[in-house]
Amino acid sequence: MKKLSILSIIALLLTIGTYAQKTGDVLMTINNKPVYAKEFKRVYTKNLDLVQDETQKSVEGYLDLFIEYKLKVAEAYAQKLNENEAYVYDFGKYEEQLSRNYIYDTKLTDDLIKEAYNRGLEEIEASHILVMCNWDAFAQDTLVAYNKVKALRDRALKGEDFNVLAKKNSEEPGANEREGKLGYFSAFNMVYPFETEAYKTPVGGISNIVRTQFGYHIIKVTDRRLKFPPITVSHIMISTSKDTTTKAKERINEIYGLLKQGESFEELAKKYSDDKATGINGGTMKPFTKGQLKAPPFEEAAYALKNTGEISNPVQTRFGWHIIRLEKINEIPSFEESQVDLEMRIKDSERLKIVTSAVNDKIKKKYGFEGYDYLPFFEKFVSDSILKRNWKFTSLRKEDNKPLFKIGSQTYFYNELAEYLFERQTKVRPYQQKRSLIQSLYDEFETEKVKTYFKRKLEEENDEYAGIIQEYRDGLLIFEVMAENVWNKAKNDTLRLQQFYNNSKENYKSNQQLNGAIFSSSQKEILTQVNELLASGKNPEEIKKQLNTTDKIQVLVTEGFFDLDNNQLPPNFELKEGISKIYETGSSFSLVKVNFVAPPRVRELDEVKGRVISDFQNTIEKEWVQSLKTKYTVEVNQKTLKKLKKELGS
Known part of the structure; x- marks a missing residue:
C-alpha cells in the first residue's frame, strides 16, 4: 500500500535530480530532448550507495535506472501533472523553505538564536493584565486603551495587589478565575514582544507597557528558575481501548509485581510492552524535557523519580498504562548542540518577521x-x-x-x-x-x-540551489505520476487485483503457528508447579489464580496464537504439542503449553490485502515502464558513455 512520504518516495527513486545546465556533453536524448553527462555524473556519484543491486552499480547498470527515471518525469510533464493544484502548492511550500537558507540574514538569525538559547535556560513565572485593543484600532480608541493600562500600571507600582487588579480589570478571557496568573513559561511559549518584556523585567517588578496583537499588557514577574534538565527514562506500556482498560490495568499490575520481585525491566519490556519501538531496546526512550511529550501524567511521574534505576508506580495516560524507570538526568544541551533546532524554531515563529524584513531590505539593495x-x-x-x-x-x-x-x-x-x-x-x-x-x-x-x-x-545564479530545487520538483512529479499510473490503479482495479491474487496464492501462505499458553517466572520451581498443575488438567486461568496473589505475582501467563518467531517464546524452542520442558533465558524461566500446531495455509485476500496490493503495484509499474520505453525514443551517445565510464572507473 502507498504509505511512504513524498521524501521517502524520492529517496526510493534514488533522489535523482537535475541541474539546469545548458551546456556540456550530451549523454542521451529522449524524443530529441538532450540529457547531459554532467547531470548523470552528479546523480550517479550522489546516489550510488543507495543502489542495492550490485549489477546496477556500474555506469551502464545505473544508466538503466536513470533512463527509467527520466521517462517517468517526461510522462509526468506530458500528462501536465506539473499544473495540478496540489503539486503547485507542495512545490511552492518547499521552494519557500529551501530558499530561506539562501535568503536569511545570518548575523541577525544568529543573534536571535543566541537570545532564544539564553532565555530557554530558565523559566519565568508571571501574571499579566490585558487591555484589549484591535491592532489597527483608530487613534482615539488606541489612546483610551493605552491610558487605561497606564493607570493600572501606576496603581500596581504604588503597591496595589497585582492579582486583584488583574481579576477586576484584565480583559483576558478567564482572568477573573486565574487572576492573570500565567504559570511558568520560557522561550517560544508566548508571543515574542510579550516574552521579551517579561525577560527584561526583574522578579517582583512591573514591566513597561507592551503592545501585542491582543492589545496592551503589563506583566508582573514573580519568579525565575532554571529550566528542568532533559531526562532519559525507560517504560513498559500496556495500551488501552474501551474494551481492554480493565485487562490492561490487570496486566500492568502483574508486571509491576514481577519488577518488585526482582525480574529484569529490560526483559519484561521486550516481551510485554505494547510500545514496540522502545520495547525492542528494553523500553528506553529518547531524552525529553517537561512539556515536550504532551502527556502530563507521564511527565510528572517521570520527573518525580530522583535516582537512577528508580521505578514509578503504574501511571495511566491517554495511551495506556505505564511503568517508568529513570535512566539518566541529562545535562542541558550546549548552545552548539541546540543551534540547529533553535534555528528551525525561529524560522517557524513570529521572530521570522524580524528576519524577513531585514532580508527584504537586503534583496532590494542587491538588485x-x-x-x-x-x-x-x-x-x-x-x-x-x-x-x-x-x-x-x-x-x-x-x-x-x-x-x-x-x-x-x-x-x-x-x-x-x-x-x-x-x-x-x-x-x-x-x-x-x-x-x-x-x-x-x-x-x-x-x-x-x-x-x-x-x-x-x-x-x-546558484548551481547548488538549482540542483536541489530541480531534484525536489522532479521528485514531486514522480510521486504524482506514480500515483496516477500505478498506485491508484492497483488499489481501485479490484477485478484485476483478485485475478492477480488468484494467480499467485502460493506467495501468501501463513507461517506455522502454535496455539497455547506461555508461562514465565523468575523461579524455576514455580514452573515445576505449573507443569504439575497442567498435567493434572488445570487450565492457565486456574493456574494463575492459584499461584498469584494481589501482593505477589509468581507467574505471568500469555495465551493465544503465536508465530514461531514471537519474542515471548524461549530461544531454541522445540515445537511439539503438549507441555514443553522448562527453558532458562537470562534471569527468567519459561514453559509452553502447546494445544495444537496450525500448519501453513494460504491466507485469504482480506488477510494479506496490503501485501497483495504492493506486489500488484510492482507488476503494474513494470508494465507501465515498458510502455514508456515504447512511447519515447531514447538514443544514447556511445562516445559520451564511454568517456563517462572511463572517468568514473566502471
Missing part, C-alpha cells in the same frame, strides 16, 4: 528597488466595502495602470495590486481602517514579489 506613491490612488479606487470583504474589483483604465514598484528588471503595475487586494480581502483578519488594510496588503504583495524575484535569480 535595486524603486517604489512609487500608490496610496492616494488606491484610497479612492477601493471602496469601503473591502472592510466587509465584498469589494468588487473593476478593471483599471489604461491610463490608471501605472508602475507600482520595480525590482531589478521586473516592474509591477497597479492592476496587479488591485487583483491582489480583491483576492486577499476575504483571507485577512478584520480591519477597522481601509488605509491600514491597503497598506498591509501592499506590504504582503511587495514582500511576495521581491522574494519571487530573488528565487528566480537564485536558480539562475
Whole structure:
C-alpha cells in the first residue's frame, strides 16, 4: 500500500535530480530532448550507495535506472501533472523553505538564536493584565486603551495587589478565575514582544507597557528558575481501548509485581510492552524535557523519580498504562548542540518577521528597488466595502495602470495590486481602517514579489540551489505520476487485483503457528508447579489464580496464537504439542503449553490485502515502464558513455 512520504518516495527513486545546465556533453536524448553527462555524473556519484543491486552499480547498470527515471518525469510533464493544484502548492511550500537558507540574514538569525538559547535556560513565572485593543484600532480608541493600562500600571507600582487588579480589570478571557496568573513559561511559549518584556523585567517588578496583537499588557514577574534538565527514562506500556482498560490495568499490575520481585525491566519490556519501538531496546526512550511529550501524567511521574534505576508506580495516560524507570538526568544541551533546532524554531515563529524584513531590505539593495506613491490612488479606487470583504474589483483604465514598484528588471503595475487586494480581502483578519488594510496588503504583495524575484535569480545564479530545487520538483512529479499510473490503479482495479491474487496464492501462505499458553517466572520451581498443575488438567486461568496473589505475582501467563518467531517464546524452542520442558533465558524461566500446531495455509485476500496490493503495484509499474520505453525514443551517445565510464572507473 502507498504509505511512504513524498521524501521517502524520492529517496526510493534514488533522489535523482537535475541541474539546469545548458551546456556540456550530451549523454542521451529522449524524443530529441538532450540529457547531459554532467547531470548523470552528479546523480550517479550522489546516489550510488543507495543502489542495492550490485549489477546496477556500474555506469551502464545505473544508466538503466536513470533512463527509467527520466521517462517517468517526461510522462509526468506530458500528462501536465506539473499544473495540478496540489503539486503547485507542495512545490511552492518547499521552494519557500529551501530558499530561506539562501535568503536569511545570518548575523541577525544568529543573534536571535543566541537570545532564544539564553532565555530557554530558565523559566519565568508571571501574571499579566490585558487591555484589549484591535491592532489597527483608530487613534482615539488606541489612546483610551493605552491610558487605561497606564493607570493600572501606576496603581500596581504604588503597591496595589497585582492579582486583584488583574481579576477586576484584565480583559483576558478567564482572568477573573486565574487572576492573570500565567504559570511558568520560557522561550517560544508566548508571543515574542510579550516574552521579551517579561525577560527584561526583574522578579517582583512591573514591566513597561507592551503592545501585542491582543492589545496592551503589563506583566508582573514573580519568579525565575532554571529550566528542568532533559531526562532519559525507560517504560513498559500496556495500551488501552474501551474494551481492554480493565485487562490492561490487570496486566500492568502483574508486571509491576514481577519488577518488585526482582525480574529484569529490560526483559519484561521486550516481551510485554505494547510500545514496540522502545520495547525492542528494553523500553528506553529518547531524552525529553517537561512539556515536550504532551502527556502530563507521564511527565510528572517521570520527573518525580530522583535516582537512577528508580521505578514509578503504574501511571495511566491517554495511551495506556505505564511503568517508568529513570535512566539518566541529562545535562542541558550546549548552545552548539541546540543551534540547529533553535534555528528551525525561529524560522517557524513570529521572530521570522524580524528576519524577513531585514532580508527584504537586503534583496532590494542587491538588485535595486524603486517604489512609487500608490496610496492616494488606491484610497479612492477601493471602496469601503473591502472592510466587509465584498469589494468588487473593476478593471483599471489604461491610463490608471501605472508602475507600482520595480525590482531589478521586473516592474509591477497597479492592476496587479488591485487583483491582489480583491483576492486577499476575504483571507485577512478584520480591519477597522481601509488605509491600514491597503497598506498591509501592499506590504504582503511587495514582500511576495521581491522574494519571487530573488528565487528566480537564485536558480539562475546558484548551481547548488538549482540542483536541489530541480531534484525536489522532479521528485514531486514522480510521486504524482506514480500515483496516477500505478498506485491508484492497483488499489481501485479490484477485478484485476483478485485475478492477480488468484494467480499467485502460493506467495501468501501463513507461517506455522502454535496455539497455547506461555508461562514465565523468575523461579524455576514455580514452573515445576505449573507443569504439575497442567498435567493434572488445570487450565492457565486456574493456574494463575492459584499461584498469584494481589501482593505477589509468581507467574505471568500469555495465551493465544503465536508465530514461531514471537519474542515471548524461549530461544531454541522445540515445537511439539503438549507441555514443553522448562527453558532458562537470562534471569527468567519459561514453559509452553502447546494445544495444537496450525500448519501453513494460504491466507485469504482480506488477510494479506496490503501485501497483495504492493506486489500488484510492482507488476503494474513494470508494465507501465515498458510502455514508456515504447512511447519515447531514447538514443544514447556511445562516445559520451564511454568517456563517462572511463572517468568514473566502471
